[in-house]
Amino acid sequence: MLPNDDFLAGGLTEEQRELQLLAREFTMREVLPVANELDPVEGEIPMSLREKMAEVGFFGIMVPEEYGGLGLGALEYCIVAEELARGWMSVASILARGQSVPVGLPEDQRKKYLEMTVRGEFLGATAISEPEAGSDVANISCRATKSGDEWVINGTKMWCTFADGADYLQVFARTSPASDPRRRHEGVSAFFIPKERGTFPEGISGTKVRKIGYRGWSTWELSFDDFVLPADALVGEEGKAFRTIMTFLDTARAHTAARSIGLARGAMEDSVDYLKTRIVFGEPIEKFQALRFMVADMATKIEVSRQLMYAVCREIDAGRRASTQASMVKLYASEMSERVTSDALQIHAGAGYTTDFAIERYWRDARLTKIFEGTSQIQQRIISDSILGR
Secondary structure, three states: OOOOHHHHOOOOOHHHHHHHHHHHHHHHHHHHHHHHHHHHHOOOOOHHHHHHHHHOOOOOOOOOHHHOOOOOOHHHHHHHHHHHHHHOHHHHHHHHHHOOOOOOOOHHHHHHHHHHHHOOOOOEEEEOOEOOEOOOHHHOOOEEEEEOOEEEEEEEEEEEEOOOOOOEEEEEEEOOOOOOHHHOOOOEEEEEEEOOOOOOOOOEEEEEOOOOOOOOOOEEEEEEEEEEEEHHHEEOOOOEHHHHHHHOHHHHHHHHHHHHHHHHHHHHHHHHHHHHHOEEOOEEHHHOHHHHHHHHHHHHHHHHHHHHHHHHHHHHHOOOOOHHHHHHHHHHHHHHHHHHHHHHHHHHHHHHHOOOOOHHHHHHHHHHHOOOOOOHHHHHHHHHHHHHOO
């Protein structure tokens, strides 16, 4: 770790610092060895690791205490996510599957499912994106049609990670056309679909996306062909689910920033170790000023990202909207992560371009952080619109 670690804690409370250290130790002991073994062979996150995450309370960080969770906020959630991503970004991502259940469920179901979620027994996957509705969420065209006491869904969803391994799907589909082209977000509804883990219900089929990274679990293209649901599968108010999507984006983008920071930190820490052991011209390459200055830049960019992330999370936890700031930290941290992991690969030289070192994993995964939860260009649009108007 870097010197003066107390400063790098960024004003965390004693309890937050203890959680950070718990997550750090857990990552180095449980996550990193699994990632180093399974990512190169495209293996799946093992159930044993998920069970250990549940045992230490990582599923349910933001779940209220009355449901068995820790009752903490976005800051604690992102602290843990950064540490887990230092080991394997996919593990920091599965963390998100165990923090809530769909909004709008009846209280008895909400209690039941949240208690299961905390134990790691009820994790979900969300189907929002489509071939023509990625960053433009309002362009959803997958249709849910009312037929008597049932809903029938037809259409295609893209980029649904963990769709097979999840215990439920949350699917967003259009239940009515928008009344005005300027209000395309109207008419989108949310559906809650409990399912057997490892399978798809009748009427849903899936094709795996051939990814270059984000290994450890599968990402799917889902096809809905006259998929029938009972009327009560609709959660929340019909036609108003776009608000649900937007409500969670601030925290989701802070979470992506945390994952970006964890990846960059892993790359930098591995580079520091490599600099100390690699001998060139009779001395360790840590003596070379050009490489030392690269590490200085890495550390500075990581810390700037972390402090902005902490600030955004504190705004979220105070109940204030922080959409522009969340876009800023998502943009800055993801761009930073790609640059830092690329510099780390350069420090490793030819060795970095092999699967013998974790650097290439950090590099591949960092590239994705500039795409999901809204591309860098979408974040730039949000930020510029907030300053200049639409």
